[in-house]
Amino acid sequence: MSIMQYNGGSVIAMVGKDCVAIASDLRLGSQALGISSNFQRVFPITDRIYLGLPGLATDVTTLRERFRLRVNMYTIKEEREIEPEAFAHLVSSTLYEHRFGPYFIEPVIAGLSKTPTGGIKPFIAATDLIGCINFAKDFVVAGTASAKLFGVAEGLWEPDMEAEDLFETISQTLLNAVDRDAFSGWGAVVHVITKDKVITRKLKARMD
Amino acid sequence: MPDTLSLSQSQPQQHAFNPYTENGGTILAIAGADFSVIAGDTRQSEGYNIQTRYAPKVFRLTDKAVLAVNGFAADGNMFVKKVRQRLEWYRHAHAKDMPIRAIARLIQTMLYSRRFFPYYVYNILGGIEEDGTGAVYSFDPVGSYEREACRAAGAAQSLVQPFLDNQIYFKNQTPAPGTSFPRHLPLSTVLSLVIDSFTSATERHIEVGDGLEIYVVLAKNSPSIQGLRDVRGVSELTSTDDGERVFVVRRELKKD
Numbered sequence: 001m002s003i004m005q006y007n008g009g010s011v012i013a014m015v016g017k018d019c020v021a022i023a024s025d026l027r028l029g030s031q032a033l034g035i036s037s038n039f040q041r042v043f044p045i046t047d048r049i050y051l052g053l054p055g056l057a058t059d060v061t062t063l064r065e066r067f068r069l070r071v072n073m074y075t076i077k078e079e080r081e082i083e084p085e086a087f088a089h090l091v092s093s094t095l096y097e098h099r100f101g102p103y104f105i106e107p108v109i110a111g112l113s114k115t116p117t118g119g120i121k122p123f124i125a126a127t128d129l130i131g132c133i134n135f136a137k138d139f140v141v142a143g144t145a146s147a148k149l150f151g152v153a154e155g156l157w158e159p160d161m162e163a164e165d166l167f168e169t170i171s172q173t174l175l176n177a178v179d180r181d182a183f184s185g186w187g188a189v190v191h192v193i194t195k196d197k198v199i200t201r202k203l204k205a206r207m208d
Numbered sequence: 209m210p211d212t213l214s215l216s217q218s219q220p221q222q223h224a225f226n227p228y229t230e231n232g233g234t235i236l237a238i239a240g241a242d243f244s245v246i247a248g249d250t251r252q253s254e255g256y257n258i259q260t261r262y263a264p265k266v267f268r269l270t271d272k273a274v275l276a277v278n279g280f281a282a283d284g285n286m287f288v289k290k291v292r293q294r295l296e297w298y299r300h301a302h303a304k305d306m307p308i309r310a311i312a313r314l315i316q317t318m319l320y321s322r323r324f325f326p327y328y329v330y331n332i333l334g335g336i337e338e339d340g341t342g343a344v345y346s347f348d349p350v351g352s353y354e355r356e357a358c359r360a361a362g363a364a365q366s367l368v369q370p371f372l373d374n375q376i377y378f379k380n381q382t383p384a385p386g387t388s389f390p391r392h393l394p395l396s397t398v399l400s401l402v403i404d405s406f407t408s409a410t411e412r413h414i415e416v417g418d419g420l421e422i423y424v425v426l427a428k429n430s431p432s433i434q435g436l437r438d439v440r441g442v443s444e445l446t447s448t449d450d451g452e453r454v455f456v457v458r459r460e461l462k463k464d
Contacts, residue, residue, distance in 0.1 A: 151367025152374065154408035175380040180370040205380075 003104050004055055004129070006031065008183030009041055010143030011052030012174055013110040013124040014157060015136075016166035019194045020122045022050045022110035023174045025145075025205075026187035028057055037186040037207065045071055046081050047198070049111035050191050051091070054143035055129065056104035063105055066094060084111030084123040088133055095131030102129045106142040112193055120195055139173075145181035152177050163199070167192050171203055179206055228280050228328045229254055232415030234362035235265055235276035236405060237334040238376060239342035241392035242427040246274045246334035246344075247402045248362075249410070249461060250419035252281055261418035261463065268445055269295055270305040272452040273335035274423045275315075278362035279349070280328035287327045291315065308335040312345040312353055319351035326350050330361040336452045340427045342392070357392075364409035364416050371408065375401050395424070395432040399439065403459065410461045417464070422457040 008029040013022040028039035041060050042052045051067065053060045070090055074082050082090070091107050107127050112120045126140035127133045134140060139157055141149035152173045161169060171190055178184040188203040235248040252263035266276045267288050275291065277284035294314060298306045306314070312333055319327060331347040346359040358376045360368035373379040378389040393401075402422055409416040424442075426432055428451055436442060436455060445454040 147366040148370045150412045151364065151369075151408060152371045154367070154411055155371045155375075155404055172374060172380060176370045176374040179373065179379065180366070 001031065004106075005144050005183060006104075007055075007057040008144050008181075009039070009054045009057075010141070010145040010149060010174070010178060010181065010184040011042065011054045011108040012139060012141045012149050012153065012170060012177075013052065013108050013126070014139040014153070014166060014170045014173075015122045015124055016192075017160040017162055018112075018120060018122065019163045019166055019192060020110045020112060020124055021166050021170040021190060021192045022052055022108065022124075023170045023188060023190040024052050024054070025143075025174065025178045025184045026189060027183070027185055029183060032182065034186060040189070042189060042191060044198075045087060046111075048113075048193060049082070049084050049087055049109065050193065050198075051087075052108035052110075052142070053105050054108070055106055059103040059105045063094075063103055063107075067091065070094065084109060084113045084125075087111070088123075088125040088127075088135075092127055092131035092133050095127060095129065099130055104129055108140055108142050110191075110193065112195070144183040145177045148177035148180050149173060163192050163194050167199070167201070171201075175203060175205055229282075230279065230328075231259070231281040231284075232363045233265055233278055234360065234364040234368065234406070234409055234413070234416050235278045235330075235332055236358075236360045236368060236372075236402060237276060237332045237344040237346075238358040238372070238398050238402065239334065239344040239356075239392070240395060240398055240432070242336075242340060242342060242430045243395055243398075243432045244274070244334040244336060244342040244344060244425045245395070245398050245402055245422060246276050246332065246425070247406065247420065247422040248276050248278065249406060249416050250421060251415065251417050251461075253415050256414075258418075264421060266421050266423050267292075268423065268454055269311065270335075271446050271448075271454060272305065272425060273308045273311050273333060274425055274454065276332045276334070276361075278330045278332075283327040284329045287318070287329055287331075290318065294318070307338050308333065308343055308345070309337065309355075311335075312355070315345075315347060316351040316353050319347060319349065323350055332359055332361055334423070335425050336427045342425075342427070360405070364413045367409050367412060368405045371405060372401070396435050399424075399457070406461060417461045420459040420461050422459070424455040424457065426453045426455070428452055 028036040232253040237246040248265035333345040
């Protein structure tokens with residue numbers, strides 16, 4: 001079994017109309033053995049950017065701290081908050097620095113970026129474990145349930161959903177995907193990022 | 209050169225023959241109250257090569273039973289041939305078609321008889337039970353089987369099955385207060401779900417695509433025939449209208 005599947009866990013992000021959502025399960029395992037049902041792997045980077053880190057749990061902790069440092073350095077040097085596009089490239093180059101001894105994480109980024117006219121634009125991206133970025137227009141998935149997430153999301157997602165519809169869609173996609181994955185599940189958390197607030201909800205999920 | 213010569217003479221070379229291949233593709237079946245829908249894509253591949261864009265995986269066995277086979281195509285075709293032979297013997301002995309639950313048990317014994325050199329095939333049997341209800345039976349390669357309301361198998365099983373859990377069994381959904389979810393869906397809904405499942409699988413899985421064949425088996429005098437008539441690309445396979453009836457819907461899927 002690959003090191004990417006050792007701890008289990010999955011993350012998905014979706015684009016809506018002037019909003020984005022990112023969701024993850026809460027399982028931490030050691031192969032088939034469940035260790036924790038409250039393992040957070042989605043973190044706020046700024047008020048408008050969230051980062052999901054599915055993969056090897058030890059690297060979740062390491063990378064979270066590493067990105068905290070680098071985002072703080074960026075904020076100090078640039079004297080402004082980082083934009084999602086720039087953050088995606090920061091993630092990418094951080095991972096590629098370890099091209100031949102990588103962190104076993106496939107990050108998922110969701111955020112709202114500012115447009116030159118003062119509006120906002122939904123942004124999602126995912127990378128592989130060495131930082132190759134996938135800028136998708138609809139949804140991105142990663143983790144042990146990625147195949148299942150792809151299948152359900154492809155069936156449920158539609159363009160320009162409002163925040164409430166997007167929440168329902170990403171929640172249904174995640175729950176039904178992780179219920180068919182032995183290494184994901186044990187609870188779930190969803191963040192919906194809109195123009196003026198972030199809605200975070202814990203989902204009632206199957207605990208088997 | 210003398211070195212390599214003596215080496216090749218002294219070292220015995222062993223060659224292993226692998227009798228199995230995986231030929232991709234996906235199959236799917238859903239049972240309704242008085243009908244059954246059995247579908248499969250028509251792409252046949254070996255690794256990254258497409259061998260053909262039209263190789264059927266779904267076969268009409270009788271007027272009330274349809275079998276879908278997925279996995280190793282050579283084994284699948286041979287297995288269907290052998291099942292059909294057994295069904296013909298049954299007709300000669302009993303002057304009637306074998307009931308679907310008997311076909312299911314027959315398939316189990318046929319698969320298990322090859323327990324130590326299995327047919328590398330996942331089978332899904334769909335059709336109409338003797339009591340007129342829609343049935344789906346799914347098998348593993350050595351004959352474990354179960355009757356259920358819906359099942360996906362093959363290359364895109366992991367993409368399609370959780371979607372079906374959500375849309376057929378209404379998993380992770382709660383009905384509005386005072387209402388309940390239907391136990392069986394109408395034919396039009398089932399057909400839409402099947403088409404959506406395969407277009408989704410085609411979009412995200414390289415081994416799925418090219419063509420889609422959806423078999424519909426209707427129980428005797430089923431009212432579901434209304435609405436099936438004006439489905440695009442439908443044709444009837446049965447010649448009589450006094451028993452169960454079999455239809456096939458053929459659609460294109462993306463070829464990339």
